Amino acid sequence: MEIKDSISADFVDGTFVSCIERNRKSPSSVIVIGGGISGIAAARILHNASFEVLLLESRDRIGGRIHTDYSFGCPVDMGASWQVHASLLHGVCNENPLAPLIRRLGLPLYRTSGDNSVLYDHDLESYMLFDMDGHQVPQQMAIEVGDAFKRILKETEKVRDEHSHDMSVLQAILIVLDRHPELRQEGLAHEVLQWYICRMEAWFAADVDMISLKNWDEASHMIHLFQFIEHVLSGGHGLMVQGYYPVIKALAKDIDIRLNHRVTRVASGCGEVMITVEDGRNFVADAAIITVPIGVLKANLIEFEPKLPEWKVAAISDLGVGNENKIALRFDKVFWPNVELLGTVAPRSYACGYFLNLHKATGHPVLVYMAAGRFAYDLEKQSDESAVNFVMLQLKKMFPDASEPVQYLFSRWGTDPDSLGCYSYDLVGKPTDVYDRLRAPVGNLFFGGEAVSMENQGSVHGAYSSGVTAAENCRRHLVERRGSLEKIQLVSFRDEILEATVPLQISRM
Incomplete structure (x- = not known):
């Protein structure tokens, strides 16, 4: 198995003591940090492209800031709860990337606003x-x-x-x-x-x-x-009547997800990454996709070795996190x-x-x-x-x-140690290139999450799209690094569900 659990290899001065020999015929491996919709979307894409994928999530559940609670005897979204039907961006109407999945799952929407x-x-x-x-x-x-x-x-x-x-x-x-x-x-x-x-x-x-x-x-x-x-997003906004969890559950199907795995350290060197979790266990892979909330990054709860470059640290600092x-x-x-x-x-x-x-x-x-x-x-x-x-x-x-x-x-999102806030917003005086720097990879470390979504910041579909983008960039990097001439066909979950023809179930009582 490419992703190694409890590896004893250590780092000295930012490099592996000894690099692990790779079987070049084995699939590339990726660790995704964060089990929100961005991380799950990234894992879904890479899993469908036959990569070895492991997702580490600090909570005892998946979904992150999407959290459908069923303790009332009915679904109640304590985090994200609205869905945008379609987006009018730059004069071109682009369907929300999650709409096909919602259609396929037959999830009803209750329309709360129009144009x-x-x-x-x-x-x-x-x-x-x-x-x-x-x-x-x-x-x-x-x-x-x-x-x-x-x-x-x-x-x-x-x-x-x-x-x-x-x-x-x-x-x-x-x-x-x-x-x-x-x-x-x-x-x-x-x-x-x-x-x-x-x-x-x-x-x-x-x-x-x-x-x-x-x-x-x-x-x-x-x-x-x-x-x-x-202009208002074409079609307005709809409340997920059955909650967002069915979407998360569908995207997460068959992915190797480890709950209660809080990442404390991300070390990279010799073309590999080693991820350390709170109990001291290590996981090694070819690359990592980091989708933890911006509040967690701003609080420096994850140690990076070597340290993140100054331009990345500044980008994290330049964006606000709201509640x-x-x-x-x-x-x-x-x-x-x-x-x-x-x-x-x-x-x-x-x-x-x-x-x-x-x-x-x-x-x-x-x-x-x-x-x-x-x-x-x-x-x-x-x-x-x-x-x-x-x-x-x-x-x-x-x-x-x-x-x-x-x-x-x-909900208590602001003091939740796994989120430390709700979602990002633009601070006064923010540099115009902050999103480019937030999205940019650092070696074999890639970044996703709602905060890096330049045009859909703070939204579920923005987080989803950022995870898809991070996965595609990670895949391209690993294919190029391996020097393989064979083309790996990326069959994304997003493309599969676009074939769905069931219309969105939208009502207004």
Whole structure:
């Protein structure tokens, strides 16, 4: 077997004491670090191309920041939960790369937004807002403030074009409001505007004063909010009714996956890599694909020998990592209206909040409270019971007759040692080549994950595509290194499932 378990070989001054003799007729071997969708996609591609593949995952489950929990008796995604049907990029409509697999598996989607939704993943027609005293916000006011918010965001484009230096999106919004006092909102309307900003912060998993104006809407770097407002991904967004786990399970079929294998060291030399896990065991292969979350890389929880080059270290440092948490609540009965989103407005975006109504999409009496940015971190400082009590206070202001939940879940992505955050975002002043450097291999080390996906950063399909790209680059490197003249036909799982003809099951109740 090419991937060697418990190898006793060691490194001296960055090189193997003795290189292991290879059987040139045996397949090349690759270790994939990280069992999220990016790592599993990379392993799937290489496995189908007849490489020897081993996937090491630190958790006791696969999926990473995709985590479908079944303890409620129904699937609840505590991490990623939405699926983009198709992407409108650079004027060309490209189908989401995961859509064929979702079709083949027969997984239904519940459409939560169509085109031109300022809320990105929801439509204005299916939500209710309440002030902090529990009084409902007039729907017409919410619509008018939403229109003003779109105008404010549009005006920030001019601010960006006028300044050579970068600034936060918040700074740009303040400049716009100074120039256009008619866009300022007062009283309750101001609180509604803060709620829209809160929803925007949830998309980036970061506070608006931390998000780069220069880079947040560059089409060459990511799918940005302006594109969602102006064009919106064709087909809108859909909630995975049965959760994302069936997708993960299908991709992982027949792959050698070792759970509870936390990688602590990655050493490369003599054309090989040796991976050390927490209990001291070593695994040796021809190459490695690293798909751990950007938060783990930023925390230096994995030692590299030799050390990663400065340009790679700087790229990791130059990207931000945000946080968004979910508190899922299961009730014995439904006491809320049949809308998709319930929101609480406040004088500051930090104090705004919202609940996703899973009952409308799935038929189960479940509400999911969402918190992003600094508030998400602050919420994690509380016990589960205190956090649930805080959320229930908001809910009882909206609905005084609200019953207590019979079960609850709290995600805690920010302090989870296997993620240390939710997903990446663009920091103010970020260099424009950061994604190129993040993606670039270092010798026989390749990198995947949502953070290295230049145009689909922070998304499931972006993470998936980055894993596919890393696997194809790794395969090409190993074939060239072996000097083989025979061509290895890459039969990717992605290509196989494109043959599926079953249409996507999309509903809107």
